[in-house]
Amino acid sequence: MPSPLFPVFLDLAGRRVLLVGGGVVARRKAEALLEAGADVVVGAPALVPELAGAVAEGRLAHRPGPFHPGWLDGAWLVIAATDDPEVNAAVAREAEARRVWVNVVDDAPRCTFQVPARVERGPLQVAISSRGEAPMLARWLRERLETELDPALGELAKWLGAKREALRTRFPETARRRQVIETLIRGPAADALRKGDFAGAEAAFAAALGQDATPRGRVILVGAGPGDPGLLTLRGLRALNQADVVLHDRLVSREVLALARRDAETIEVAKEAGTHHTTQQRIHELLIEHARAGKTVVRLKGGDPFVFGRGGEELEALRGEGIPYEVVPGITAAVACGAYAGIPLTHRDHAQSVRLVTAHCRNSIDTLDWAALAQERQTLAVYMGVQGLDTIRDRLIAHGRAPATPFALVENGSRANQRVVLGTLANLPERALAENVRSPALLILGEVAGLATELHWFGSPPIDAVSPTLAATLSSPSPTTAALTLAA
Ligand SMILES: C[S@@+](CC[C@H](N)C(=O)[O-])C[C@H]1O[C@@H](n2cnc3c(N)ncnc32)[C@H](O)[C@@H]1O
Known part of the structure; x- marks a missing residue:
């Protein structure tokens, strides 16, 4: 897996950028570069009319003719946007040799920097990159963010920018300043700006400045x-x-x-x-x-x-x-493990109550009310019980719980490596040992544990593609004694 890219925002104002190519792709790049204030030089034998117009207006400089390495002199950044892969490759080679960052349009392997998809709200910018692997996905995400991000965020960013110095002076401690700015962002100031109520925002700001400047932990x-x-x-x-x-x-x-x-x-x-x-x-x-x-x-x-x-x-x-x-x-683990193993903790036909119990040491085991825990039609969710399963089994059976009561041991519940081991109370410690169940694991004991096999998979791989053990378990006549490996 290649390393992730390091995201940066470049200040190109007044800095030279070489754009190689004179077609429509180069035109689009030139527009974005000019917007960022770059000193753009376009190198190409011929230019589309818009680029030629910008050259005539003095907004761009033009280096005519085929690519020449000398064009790179003084450039901070290079974009190769020609339709000739050999020219693009030559630009990338020259740039790399001179340690100038280069982007070759639609050719991620030759790039030393990439141009992200962007969402802008005034000075606030969100940049999205897929490291060149899935540009369509990055664009799709940009569309989603465009619809989801409040248009008023730009106004808020500008307003906070104007208040920065006053906030720094009033709240010199960074941690305290951050707390106050949080209240402005989440509170009435942002609400007021959203409605275009600048007076309301100023009132909220005055109130914020009146707060105590000492950091409040x-x-x-x-x-x-x-x-x-x-x-x-x-x-x-x-x-x-x-x-x-x-x-x-x-x-x-x-x-x-x-x-x-x-x-x-x-x-x-x-x-x-x-x-x-x-x-x-x-x-x-x-x-x-x-x-x-x-x-x-x-x-x-x-x-x-x-x-x-x-x-x-x-x-x-x-x-x-x-x-x-x-x-x-x-x-809590009981709720998540139940859900991710397909076990409802209560069920009209099987369990009217659920008890959360811990049994991590001899002391806690001895103080439990075993007669109450052994009652039928209730679910026990036992936390930290992996060590004492034999005692749990013996005490519950001694107090009247049926040895055939189903259990599910859920290891690493809700995580990618979740495992569910099923069995009956009679063979609880042996099943755990045989399957080498490790902490963190939660024991769900009760009739509902027998429903674990009625799993429904949404968006996950089909059962027979998950694991042969699971597929075998689901078709087994006595599934409550089989082990399920649920990790995809
Ligand atoms: C110290 S208790 C903490 C319980 C936690 N506060 C909760 O509400 O889930 C630790 C025990 O919780 C259970 N547990 C926590 N996370 C779990 C997970 N992802 N899968 C299975 N059991 C888990 C295990 O029984 C573990 O030994």
Whole structure:
């Protein structure tokens, strides 16, 4: 896989750009370059009338005749837009030798820079690139963004540009300034500009300038969901975009972390269970330290922060220190694993209730109300239970749960490498061992687990293309004892 391109926006004002070619493609490029203020030199034996006109008006310089390497003298950038591949190749070679960035139109391998598809709203520009591999797709995306991006964004960008100096002076601390600008972007100032109400925008600005200039730290406790970035909430995404610091657990997927603000400092605060990890006390200290320094701290936790996430303890610590906080819920593993394995956690015919239980150590296992857990027509979602499956099986059966009760162990739920292992309570630990089930895995036990085979695939590969094991399982007479590999 080749490296991704590094995106930049070039200031071409007054800088020489050589455009080789005199046809319609060159004309389009010349227009864009002139708009950017470049000093454009067109080299070609002949020019289309529009280019010839621009030369006559003195807006372009012309180098007549076949390509000559001397045309590159003084150029910062070159675009080869002729219909002769050999000429384009010669331009690319010469440019490369002189370390001048070159774009050969419609010939990605010869380019050292590419021109993205663009969406513009005043000074705000969104550039889209497919690294030259799928220009049509980039154009399609541009069309979508054109319809989705508010036309008033350009006005807002200009207005904020005019306020920049005043904001810098009033709020010298970057973190605090960012918070105030956030309120302008998301609050009444932007609304007013959208309606063309400039007086309203100015009033909102005056109110913003009246705010306290000292950085105001806070902590946002965010549920990252079980792994699939599509399961992060919009509020969670917004918090990640505002973060100065992100403190995250090991369970948070890389895809979700990649959504954080680029400049945010990311700190992993917990490692694999049983190995070295940051203590809960140290996590509290880190949250408090960073918030006290005026930072917006996002505490990112797998699933939901309040479901076996120790979010409650962290909030108590913050309350104790008077640190402002918010909580953004997330999709907990039980809900996601059920959905992604085709298991409804409740069902009119099979389960009237669902219990979320944790069983990660002997202490927690001993304090559980096994008689209540063993009742029929309810679903148990057992978190962190991979280690104690034999105890779970023995206690449930001893308290009356039928050995034939189906289970599903969902490993890496909602992630690309999700696996679902099915069986009955009687053979729970043996099935887990045989299939080498690893953490993170969630146990769903109850009649509903028997529905796991009634999976519906939308947009995924057909079942027989997924894995021979899965196809065999689905046609097996006793599917509840087979293993499903669901990863595509
Ligand atoms: C410390 S608990 C955190 C639970 C989390 N706060 C939530 O709401 O999902 C960790 C346990 O959650 C379960 N878990 C979390 N993510 C999972 C996933 N993607 N697939 C399966 N189980 C998961 C596993 O049982 C794991 O041992």
